[in-house]
Amino acid sequence: MLANPAQLGTDLPAWDAAWEPFLLWLGAVLSLDLYAYKPHQIRRRLLLYAEAAGYDNPLLYQAYLEQNPEALKRLTGRLTISTTAFFRDRELWQEFKQDWLERLLHRSAKPIRIWSAACATGQEVYSLAVLLAERRALDRVQLIGSDWSERALQQARSGIYRPEELEGHWDRLRPYLQAVGNHWQFQPELRDCIEWRRQDLFSSSFPKSCDWILCRNLLIYLHEGAQRRLVQRLLSGLKPDGRLWLGKSERLSGWKALGLNGLARHLYSPSLLSSSQLGV
Ligand SMILES: C[S@@+](CC[C@H](N)C(=O)[O-])C[C@H]1O[C@@H](n2cnc3c(N)ncnc32)[C@H](O)[C@@H]1O
Numbered sequence: 001m002l003a004n005p006a007q008l009g010t011d012l013p014a015w016d017a018a019w020e021p022f023l024l025w026l027g028a029v030l031s032l033d034l035y036a037y038k039p040h041q042i043r044r045r046l047l048l049y050a051e052a053a054g055y056d057n058p059l060l061y062q063a064y065l066e067q068n069p070e071a072l073k074r075l076t077g078r079l080t081i082s083t084t085a086f087f088r089d090r091e092l093w094q095e096f097k098q099d100w101l102e103r104l105l106h107r108s109a110k111p112i113r114i115w116s117a118a119c120a121t122g123q124e125v126y127s128l129a130v131l132l133a134e135r136r137a138l139d140r141v142q143l144i145g146s147d148w149s150e151r152a153l154q155q156a157r158s159g160i161y162r163p164e165e166l167e168g169h170w171d172r173l174r175p176y177l178q179a180v181g182n183h184w185q186f187q188p189e190l191r192d193c194i195e196w197r198r199q200d201l202f203s204s205s206f207p208k209s210c211d212w213i214l215c216r217n218l219l220i221y222l223h224e225g226a227q228r229r230l231v232q233r234l235l236s237g238l239k240p241d242g243r244l245w246l247g248k249s250e251r252l253s254g255w256k257a258l259g260l261n262g263l264a265r266h267l268y269s270p271s272l273l274s275s276s277q278l279g280v
Pocket residue numbers: 080081082083084085088117118119120121124146147148149152199200201202215216217218247
């Protein structure tokens with residue numbers, strides 16, 4: 001039986017150059033640029049999982065993964081961190097509802113497109129769907145949720161959550177849920193209006209002309225150069241008067257040079273228009 005990685009790692013061997021070809025190999029197999037992430041974090045995770053599988057030699061670990069698709073799949077599922085929650089950072093959702101949602105709904109008669117890039121297991125997208133359903137505006141909005149992790153997306157697509165995952169928001173979410181055994185599932189009314197995409201944000205093609213893009217709590221795992229690269233890509237998916245919503249603790253250094261207006265600590269718009277034109 002494999003050791004639990006959470007209980008390991010206190011005495012991890014230091015990363016050495018012998019692991020670099022392994023990192024390249026894994027990135028190629030997964031079609032994911034593992035060098036975009038903060039090096040100490042991705043290396044530590046790899047060493048943890050190698051150790052949990054009983055390997056401290058990259059060549060042997062690679063051979064093991066090549067012969068064990070299931071082990072490779074498990075590792076893949078754990079490389080990126082999919083921690084999330086409904087209405088994560090509640091005060092920002094309050095702000096979104098009070099300050100931004102009404103403006104958005106009044107501004108646009110056309111279908112409004114909101115994309116949650118890196119949506120993990122879907123709570124962020126269902127939070128949006130619930131807000132819109134409360135406002136009876138669900139039919140005016142196209143919701144897209146995407147993530148690289150197929151494992152995370154499977155849960156997102158199913159819309160099924162454990163009672164613990166709903167804690168703190170039960171009263172609000174309950175009208176949109178139906179019981180499925182010991183779990184709760186979002187009703188088809190909500191599930192059917194969300195489009196899910198498996199997508200690597202660094203290489204896949206993007207939804208275009210979005211009114212809002214949420215890319216929350218991914219940048220913190222990326223090094224600065226990759227953060228800038230990603231933000232530039234995301235900008236290309238935004239309408240000129242669109243909004244980019246980042247995580248609460250994510251700070252973009254040099255955002256002006258990236259072509260952004262800072263509207264709030266976590267909120268940006270493309271800087272082609274002045275603030276007065278944007279109505280902020
Ligand atoms: C911490 S979760 C954030 C979830 C949600 N946005 C939130 O703030 O609660 C980060 C997500 O980014 C995804 N991710 C990491 N690298 C990615 C990439 N290159 N392309 C797309 N998604 C990626 C992970 O799979 C993970 O689900």
